[in-house]
Amino acid sequence: MDVLVPFAADDPKTRLSEVLSAAERKQFSRSMLEDVLDGLWAVDADPTVLSTAPIDIDGDAAVVVDDRSLSEAVNDRLDPPQAVVVADLPLATAETFRRLFDSAVDADVAVAPGLGGGTNCLVVDHPEFRVDYHGASIRDHRTIADEVGADLTAIDSFRLAVDIDTPADLSEVLLHAEGRTREFLEAAGFELTIRDGRVSVAR
Amino acid sequence: MDVLVPFAADDPKTRLSEVLSAAERKQFSRSMLEDVLDGLWAVDADPTVLSTAPIDIDGDAAVVVDDRSLSEAVNDRLDPPQAVVVADLPLATAETFRRLFDSAVDADVAVAPGLGGGTNCLVVDHPEFRVDYHGASIRDHRTIADEVGADLTAIDSFRLAVDIDTPADLSEVLLHAEGRTREFLEAAGFELTIRDGRVSVAR
Numbered sequence: 001m002d003v004l005v006p007f008a009a010d011d012p013k014t015r016l017s018e019v020l021s022a023a024e025r026k027q028f029s030r031s032m033l034e035d036v037l038d039g040l041w042a043v044d045a046d047p048t049v050l051s052t053a054p055i056d057i058d059g060d061a062a063v064v065v066d067d068r069s070l071s072e073a074v075n076d077r078l079d080p081p082q083a084v085v086v087a088d089l090p091l092a093t094a095e096t097f098r099r100l101f102d103s104a105v106d107a108d109v110a111v112a113p114g115l116g117g118g119t120n121c122l123v124v125d126h127p128e129f130r131v132d133y134h135g136a137s138i139r140d141h142r143t144i145a146d147e148v149g150a151d152l153t154a155i156d157s158f159r160l161a162v163d164i165d166t167p168a169d170l171s172e173v174l175l176h177a178e179g180r181t182r183e184f185l186e187a188a189g190f191e192l193t194i195r196d197g198r199v200s201v202a203r
Numbered sequence: 204m205d206v207l208v209p210f211a212a213d214d215p216k217t218r219l220s221e222v223l224s225a226a227e228r229k230q231f232s233r234s235m236l237e238d239v240l241d242g243l244w245a246v247d248a249d250p251t252v253l254s255t256a257p258i259d260i261d262g263d264a265a266v267v268v269d270d271r272s273l274s275e276a277v278n279d280r281l282d283p284p285q286a287v288v289v290a291d292l293p294l295a296t297a298e299t300f301r302r303l304f305d306s307a308v309d310a311d312v313a314v315a316p317g318l319g320g321g322t323n324c325l326v327v328d329h330p331e332f333r334v335d336y337h338g339a340s341i342r343d344h345r346t347i348a349d350e351v352g353a354d355l356t357a358i359d360s361f362r363l364a365v366d367i368d369t370p371a372d373l374s375e376v377l378l379h380a381e382g383r384t385r386e387f388l389e390a391a392g393f394e395l396t397i398r399d400g401r402v403s404v405a406r
Binding site: 099115116117134136159162168171172175176192194198 | 298359
């Protein structure tokens with residue numbers, strides 16, 4: 001399966017600015033990207049990083065650079081069957097991606113919803129489907145599938161739903177992830193904290 | 204499968220106080236409970252509501268009252284094979300519960316992680332396992348399973364991970380749920396809003 005992995009190379013993850021420096025945010029987002037690539041390679045998928053600026057990647061990932069909006073850059077390259085997987089899913093594993101691709105076999109479009117209305121993964125096998133990542137994209141992708149007559153299925157996955165944007169999200173990495181992103185956070189001195197029964201992280 | 208469904212009857216969901224009155228929070232939490240019971244009945248599970256105070260429930264749910272801490276009340280009634288499912292999972296469906304119980308067949312303990320370190324569902328088939336819901340309970344339940352020599356498996360489910368505690372969580376109900384909880388929110392005038400690309404709710 002060809003997989004586009006969109007990646008924001010410049011000033012990534014600004015909502016983490018209160019806990020990570022600009023240089024650390026770059027390393028952190030790179031770790032998440034590499035975790036996603038590792039998971040995709042492990043199920044013999046063929047990822048291409050769609051980056052907003054040139055980057056070097058460990059391993060053999062192809063990189064294409066396009067600084068237009070995410071939706072424009074993806075739509076310009078949609079060539080079904082094709083998947084689009086966001087780069088900030090450090091909880092995703094090879095098994096998760098296998099479930100995603102299996103669930104897509106009988107559907108024109110398979111989606112993995114993200115928390116907060118996003119669409120963290122798409123598997124498209126319909127010639128007229130187009131992406132629209134602005135706003136509550138999971139709702140818009142359902143509408144677009146309806147409009148072009150494409151059957152849509154959703155995969156029910158916690159690991160594909162948790163994208164990492166805020167300091168609160170970091171606790172999910174420490175609780176559930178195993179890869180480079182978790183290693184990065186542990187090396188940077190992050191640990192779980194519990195106050196008034198609520199779980200958070202501290203450095 | 205016998206299923207305990209813990210339910211906080213008095214002053215529920217205080218973190219929703221800024222958007223729902225005390226009376227509405229009672230109705231809202233009752234709607235979530237009834238959605239969970241409907242999903243469990245649909246897969247022929249046998250739920251018992253473990254309530255902190257007497258309540259009347261639509262349908263035939265058994266209710267037992269215990270005002271001790273959640274962990275004490277559950278541990279006192281653990282009689283494997285038995286499940287414990289929290290009452291605030293309005294995204295859960297019959298299909299989700301079927302996956303949960305299927306995943307538990309070959310394990311001593313099956314867990315569905317909740318966002319923020321919780322344990323939203325447990326299926327226990329080991330005589331020595333005990334629950335501990337305080338703090339990062341998913342981590343503690345892994346440790347307890349290790350200590351008593353119980354095999355633990357985790358089900359990867361977005362619908363079982365999203366428990367509803369805060370106003371931000373309500374958007375997940377409007378985006379993904381179908382039952383009484385969604386109807387309650389829509390009747391109360393809630394709708395999705397999108398500002399700066401972020402999804403929220405307004406009334």
